Amino acid sequence: MTEQDKWIRHYVTLAEQGDFHAQISVAWEYVKGGYLPYDRLKAEHYFQSAEKTSPLLARFHHGKAKILWGDSPDDIHDMQIGDGNAGYSPAYYIIASSFIATNRKDAAVKFYRLAARCGHLPSEVLLWRSEGAGFWGKLKKIPRLIQIFFQMVFIRMRDAEDHRILT
Known part of the structure; x- marks a missing residue:
């Protein structure tokens, strides 16, 4: 063996x-x-x-797998929305990612925004990337992105499963 x-x-x-x-x-x-x-x-x-x-984290991983399997974003939404509405920001991130996988950018932006409002740092970065703020608008947010980067590094060092950084 x-x-x-x-x-x-x-x-x-x-x-x-x-x-x-x-x-x-x-x-x-x-x-x-x-x-x-x-x-x-x-x-x-x-x-x-x-x-x-660990129901929230298990459903988060299950949702990621469903994206890889090509499941409908609507099915993933139905699976994750309750967790998101309860304040678990990675659930919104998974919903947004499922919409990105099917080229539904407007729906994805909506859920990245919800996740970012709940403190999900990667969603805040992805929201910055996907919003059409123009060159100067994006340039003004670079200091915040640098802050997010360091926050994510320090959070990951303490707890790799912290909901604020799960991707």
């Missing part, structure tokens, strides 16, 4: 025992089809199992 096989077996065992991080890792392996064969049903099983421990 290779080291890779041992790693996979170990993580699958942890995931079956309810370990949140293992469940998310195993789900992503099924999404990517890397160490484990691609299997959407098994990936969804592990994402849904992870919801028992």
Whole structure:
């Protein structure tokens, strides 16, 4: 048995025992089809199992996978909107990203704006990039972007799963 096989077996065992991080890792392996064969049903099983421990973060990851699978932005919206309305800004980010993936920029900007208002820093940067403020308008916001960059670095150093920086 290779080291890779041992790693996979170990993580699958942890995931079956309810370990949140293992469940998310195993789900992503099924999404990517890397160490484990691609299997959407098994990936969804592990994402849904992870919801028992950390529902917001599990649905965030599940939403990202749905974008990769090409699911409808409307389905992703329905899955995430409750979390966003409850103040979980990464849910709005996922909704916006699903609209970007289908070239619905106006809808994406709306949700990036909502996420930024809730304190989601990457959404604030993406909003800056997508709004047509013109050269001088964008230039005036560069000091804020530099501040955001450093905030994101310091937040990530403390907690990589902080909702203000999830992407």
